[in-house]
Amino acid sequence: MSQLPDLPRLPLGARVQDPFLVLEVEQRESARGPFWTLTLGNATGRLPSAPVWSEQQEMVAGLTKGTVVQVIGEVTQFGGKRQLRLSSVRPIPRGAVEWDQLLPSIGDPAPWWARLDEWRARIAKPRLRAVLDLFYEDPAFRTRYGACPGSTNGHHATLGGLLKHTVEIVLIGHAMARAARADADLVTAGALLHDIGKLEAYRWEGVFETTEAGALLGHVALGHRMLVERLATTDPRPCTEREQWMLEHFILSHHGKLEFGAAVPPMFVEAEILHYADDASAKTDSMNLALADPDNFADGAPVSARGVWQLDRRKVWRGDSDWGAGD
Structure with a gap:
């Protein structure tokens, strides 16, 4: 099995050319016009896409939740959160990828x-x-x-x-x-x-x-x-x-x-x-999931930038100390 891209920890600028599972497809409206976003996942986690605007709509046309796709893209950031700017999205047969790589x-x-x-x-x-x-x-x-x-x-x-x-x-x-x-x-x-x-x-x-x-x-x-x-x-x-x-x-x-x-x-x-x-x-x-997600922490801050819904919208803190164990 090829090395999976670690979606929760991919740094800004990282390039991907890998299969993913489409977890969500969402269409929204903006002043610029309609746009689509995908949430893509594999066995390591999930990552949302950057907006796909109407002039690129054919790239995501026909995609639904549960589709397996081959993706080329680059990790970027907007509003303090990472996203995947898509260059290419191509559906592939479900049997082309082992499910333990996708979930x-x-x-x-x-x-x-x-x-x-x-x-x-x-x-x-x-x-x-x-x-x-x-x-x-x-x-x-x-x-x-x-x-x-x-x-x-x-x-x-x-x-x-x-x-x-x-x-x-x-x-x-x-x-x-x-x-x-x-x-x-x-x-x-x-x-x-x-x-x-x-x-x-x-x-x-x-x-x-x-x-x-x-x-x-x-x-x-x-x-x-x-x-x-x-x-x-x-x-x-x-x-x-x-x-x-x-x-x-x-x-x-x-x-x-x-x-x-x-x-x-x-x-x-x-x-x-x-x-x-x-x-x-x-x-x-x-x-543990919230603490491991870098998107919860702006610029390496120890306190999350926002509350986490699974934790009743509480903020989380990822500071630590060895309490003298390394002395």
Whole structure:
């Protein structure tokens, strides 16, 4: 595989002549007339194009989200943000480029699965383990779960991002459970079930997108339905009615507040732990992404020039110190 251009870190003046995936195509109006912008991506990240004006419109005519293109261009800057000034854009067949070059990925999912499966094997409660096995012993489910992104454009937005996000939640949740004297097995189960609806809410065969069902219902409602339907079609019933309510509650409450997408707020300690562990995993990933993006920092400044939407529009700081370690 040829060396991929590192889109988040390409310096001004860098020339590219590489394949990219079209992530967005946008048309706008200005005093000069209509113009088009593309958002181009590969496995390293994404970069917007400079405006393509009407006299160059044929260069982007017919391009849609998900098109694979061969691009020639140069990195420039406008308004403190890098952009790619396009010289040539040519559609190429999807099969001409390996998808692992076009989409960000966690890489080999096997180490992440090993962690999850080890925790699942330690669960001592047979009925709790039996419910999890309905999903996590299903090869088709595992294939999709191991590829699904954690979001379409935000935290863990990579192939396999949902799997990585889940492992992080269990790690954080176990630490919180020890401090709160909570049931770690139950926290594990909540982590493994809370986002299963994303398998129906997202599409990742190409660009990361929300499905029609995801747009209409959302991953919380879809995940709740997946759990209820799987338990209803399992005979004998693997858990009691009250135990099923607890597992449903994990899915329905994990966003914490109704205004953030929860159907109900968390009502027992393990559900509270799941909510905060989920939020901590998402926010720290978003923070690391924001700190690594040079476009957030003007002229090498330590404080970002603007707030980051994934972090509730907070600014971020990338200063550091070795605290005397190098003395």
